[in-house]
Amino acid sequence: MTHYARGLVVRDPGVPATIEELRLPVIGPGQVRVEIRAAGVCHSDLSMINGTLRPPHPLVLGHEAAGQVVEIGDRVSRVRVGDHVVLNWQPACRNCWFCEHGQPWLCSTSSGVAALENGMTLDGAPVHVTLGLGAFAEQVVAPENAVVAVPPQLGFDLAALLGCSVLTGSGAVRNTAGVRPGESVLVIGLGGVGLSAVAAARAAGAGPVIAVDVSEAKKGLAEAAGATDFLVSSDALSKEVRALTEKRGADHAIECVGRASTIRAAWRATRRGGQVTVVGMGAADDMVQLAALDIFSSARTLKASVYGQADTDLEVPALARDVLDGRLNLDHLITDRITLADIPDAFTRMARGEGARSVAVL
Template sequence: MTRVAALVVREAGAAPAVAEVDLPEVGPGQVRVRIRAAGVCHSDLSMVNGTLEPPYPLVLGHEAAGQVVEVGAGVSRTTVGAHVALNWAPACRRCWFCTHGEPWLCEHGAGAAAVANGSTVDGAPVHLALGLGAFAEQVVVPENAVVGVPEDLDWSWAALLGCAVLTGTGAVRNTARVAPGASVLVLGLGGVGLSVVTAARAAGASPVIAVDVSPDKKALAEAAGATDFVVAADTLSSDVRRLTSGRGADHSFECVGRAATIRAAWRATRRGGQVTVVGMGRADDLVQLSALDIFSSARTLRSSVYGSSDPDSEIPALARDVVAGALSLDHLVTDRIGLGDVPAAFDRMARGEGARSVVVF
């Protein structure tokens, strides 16, 4: 077995800590990847604070990139030395959803909070967040969980492509299909929300209205491409209508994952407009909407799972845009940290500070 340092949380609400973990041997169809960078995503925090309820002990982390160091028998997708981004929802390509053009809803690849893989040094079986457990020096994953990226792509950017950028960009391009000239509202300016802002502006949307509870996010919003910034308040609906000729936004993207912000997005969207929920919330946080309002407003409410994307094709395309300078991610990383600094990054995230923190190995 290979012994590596990893960030482990023992139970819900416990403080994550760096611990040694034994990885399993690389089996047929599997690869071992040395992680070079891993982004701190709100989904990781949700597995610590009880929003999600995975099994424990749990190795956190799922937004990552690294270099392949070993391949198992029968692997044809990658080779030793390849630079790869990790895919936390790999498609099987065989189930009904995959064969009907919705690989992001794959019966086998999507929605698993954690899988067992390896053990702690004291012998306890360890689980991996979203099947990856990427806050670790190395991981062992199925070959369909790696996607090749260019060798000249910065590791931090490669990591973010696998979650924040793909999720936000896909929500705009694939789920909502924002057209040039459409007005867009984005609630919540973490890594995903800022990626939505960038994609909306690239799609030709105007205005692009960015909203956050923290006024300090204004500079980040503008760097991402927002035309307007609004601090979240009870007057949000009227603020948005003031910026959209009195109608409300054509498209609203909720990137927080809370019933209150979903309702706020709904109220700030014009009649006949679209509300896209990108944030992942609690099972017991129920959204209440008036039956009459649903009928009379003619709005559409939907979610965007992993950007309604096929990572196998879209991650390489996004990577090419970054390398070519057509897509800038400079504004997304506000802190580069070590593995032991992740709990402090969670605290910043909970306070609404910064964009993405990235662990650099």
């Protein structure tokens, strides 16, 4: 049986996204069809349309989402019809070298794919879907390893955030940086990912937790997430951070912007022997320059954190339990609940640095 669904489509670079009717692929063995109930507007989606990334077109945007399974194909064993699920844009094959060596977030079958065809069509022609999902749509078809079941008591809007911003930000703190109680943490960039990193740092017992953004308006959100201090980004950032960290600099800096300038700022504000963790996805031509002598004499470590360096199949259910048990509060992350048609305006607000997460509720 053929199924159709409306989705947010960018037909060509520079052309505004519009809602179009899409023909879904017929599900095959090992695949599931999911009715999307909520989808977060992530900066990675903005990168697909502002030139930071150059995916093929036409393109269905969206990858941070949650929904309900409405159909399963043959040999599907991990979910059933009716299950509530979070989408996983970096599904692990469990068979490649990276998966077998404990790094499923670097799975060679899915890493580095900005957009691909999945059998969905528009006007009879193939379309590409963001990060293999295309979740700004009423329904999607995905492999079963791209969905993770979560308790039905968890609202779809909060569940959607677990699939990207929360997992990415909290994983950068817990898994990549390995923040310990009493260590100082600097977080630069307070979108959904950065605010999740702030919350995770505070939950880990870090102190001080210093939140930085270009907008003074983010101060309230930072404090709600658990920041002990808030700074507006400036050329004096390194000096201000040292004043809050006994003149040493932060033990950890979590960079959530993805720009050479903010990576350098994080580097300068970190103490000797400290660690800089880069979470933001930057442009290929935005080069980071560090002096060779500085690298040696500062003894700092510079690492990247891909998808929170997390095993999604294990950590998404754990995060869901933390939310339901009250150990993890996500209420401050959603600043706008919108419709599918409102997503282009949400991109505009994001580009201006306004709010935390906009979530489309379908």
